[in-house]
Amino acid sequence: MSRAKPQAVPSRPAPADAIKHFNLDPSVVFLNHGSFGACPGVILDAQRAVQDELEREPVRFFVERLDELLATSREALAPRLNVNANDLACVTNATEGVNAVMRSIDWREGDEILANDQEYPSCMRLLERLEHEHAVRTIAPTLSWPIRSPDEVVAALLAKVTPRTRICLLSHVTSPTGAVLPAATIVHELRARGIETVLDGAHAPGLVPLDLERIGAAWYVGNLHKWLCGPKGGAFVHVRPDMRTTTRPPFVSLAETGSRLETDPFRLEWDFQGTRDLSASCVVPQMLAFLDALCPGGLGELMIRQRDLALRFAEILRNRLGTEPMLPESMVGAMACVALPHDPDPDRAAHSRTVPYHHPLQARLVEKWGIQVPVIAYPDESSLLVRVSAAPYNSVAQCEYLAEALATELGL
Numbered sequence: 314m315s316r317a318k319p320q321a322v323p324s325r326p327a328p329a330d331a332i333k334h335f336n337l338d339p340s341v342v343f344l345n346h347g348s349f350g351a352c353p354g355v356i357l358d359a360q361r362a363v364q365d366e367l368e369r370e371p372v373r374f375f376v377e378r379l380d381e382l383l384a385t386s387r388e389a390l391a392p393r394l395n396v397n398a399n400d401l402a403c404v405t406n407a408t409e410g411v412n413a414v415m416r417s418i419d420w421r422e423g424d425e426i427l428a429n430d431q432e433y434p435s436c437m438r439l440l441e442r443l444e445h446e447h448a449v450r451t452i453a454p455t456l457s458w459p460i461r462s463p464d465e466v467v468a469a470l471l472a473k474v475t476p477r478t479r480i481c482l483l484s485h486v487t488s489p490t491g492a493v494l495p496a497a498t499i500v501h502e503l504r505a506r507g508i509e510t511v512l513d514g515a516h517a518p519g520l521v522p523l524d525l526e527r528i529g530a531a532w533y534v535g536n537l538h539k540w541l542c543g544p545k546g547g548a549f550v551h552v553r554p555d556m557r558t559t560t561r562p563p564f565v566s567l568a569e570t571g572s573r574l575e576t577d578p579f580r581l582e583w584d585f586q587g588t589r590d591l592s593a594s595c596v597v598p599q600m601l602a603f604l605d606a607l608c609p610g611g612l613g614e615l616m617i618r619q620r621d622l623a624l625r626f627a628e629i630l631r632n633r634l635g636t637e638p639m640l641p642e643s644m645v646g647a648m649a650c651v652a653l654p655h656d657p658d659p660d661r662a663a664h665s666r667t668v669p670y671h672h673p674l675q676a677r678l679v680e681k682w683g684i685q686v687p688v689i690a691y692p693d694e695s696s697l698l699v700r701v702s703a704a705p706y707n708s709v710a711q712c713e714y715l716a717e718a719l720a721t722e723l724g725l
């Protein structure tokens with residue numbers, strides 16, 4: 314698509330110093346790390362080295378080397394999640410992980426799946442498919458909005474439990490609002506009622522500290538390419554040991570007949586699902602070393618800094634736009650979710666097929682102001698939010714510039 318000629322707007326603000334590590338376009342005010350992440354050049358180089366090794370000797374790579382590289386990555390990741398490395402399976406993204414888990418379950422007609430109105434659209438589509446395939450039913454209560462406390466979420470979900478509820482599919486960090494849900498409490502309350510949870514942690518690794526042992530979910534799916542800044546195509550599923558034998562990968566492959574030295578059926582099945590590029594999952598040690606080096610306290614401190622920055626972003630935007638907080642501070646991670654006071658394009662249905670973004674305002678922010686930030690309609694079509702990411706390379710000046718851009722576009 315051809316870009317509209319930019320109009321006169323204030324000059325673009327500087328990002329934070331860490332931008333030097335990333336390959337991001339310097340002319341873009343990139344406040345949307347949340348959607349697809351961004352990967353530092355040094356990690357892309359490490360991935361490239363793995364790909365080069367593969368191409369130098371493909372047979373040796375797949376027969377001997379890939380298992381070794383994946384094991385090293387799992388060993389590096391496991392202590393950050395407080396799990397046993399051998400219970401981690403490699404997938405290419407959260408979508409694949411959630412599909413694999415949900416399709417491994419031996420559904421019975423009439424089973425109910427508990428979700429909620431903030432679940433990711435592709436996961437909701439998967440639930441619709443399961444409804445058709447297995448005659449199961451999805452129950453998706455609307456969460457209160459604004460959310461005043463984590464307990465409101467727990468109560469909204471528990472109120473919908475019935476004797477037929479079998480599985481809960483829950484985002485650890487929700488997509489439309491970036492809310493960090495009280496995962497451990499929900500998992501424990503549901504388990505006490507005989508219900509297992511699939512935690513969709515697409516955004517969570519690198520955004521919130523993770524102790525999967527404590528959370529106790531039967532399955533936890535996480536992306537490496539969002540807040541751990543990995544290359545695209547790296548993700549994992551943690552399978553609680555009692556679910557290991559029944560949780561199967563999406564593709565049936567060579568596992569049983571393979572020439573590999575591995576003997577664990579779980580490893581054999583999950584680690585080779587046909588020929589594909591798993592290099593993104595082979596560079597976890599380098600990714601963690603990169604993130605640890607960004608501040609003296611390592612990744613733990615980085616997560617605290619990102620959250621502090623997101624809280625500051627939320628305050629800057631709310632002050633300029635004159636809106637109220639949508640989430641309690643305890644539910645904010647590295648993404649600030651701020652309500653807009655009104656919709657500047659109320660007749661946007663007419664635009665829906667003419668702009669490539671969710672909302673014409675988002676398209677204008679890109680074209681006119683050079684800002685990448687998602688504009689999201691939630692909880693209904695007439696209520697708009699911006700979800701602003703606070704990644705290592707983002708600065709307060711960028712958020713102030715966004716606040717001015719929004720105020721101008723909204724006529725404030």
Ligand SMILES: Cc1ncc(COP(=O)(O)O)c(C=O)c1O
Nearest residue numbers: 406407408433484488513515536
């Ligand atoms: C909660 C949630 N689940 C799943 C996904 C899908 O992630 P991916 O595109 O990496 O498969 C996303 C993407 O942002 C998400 O926010």
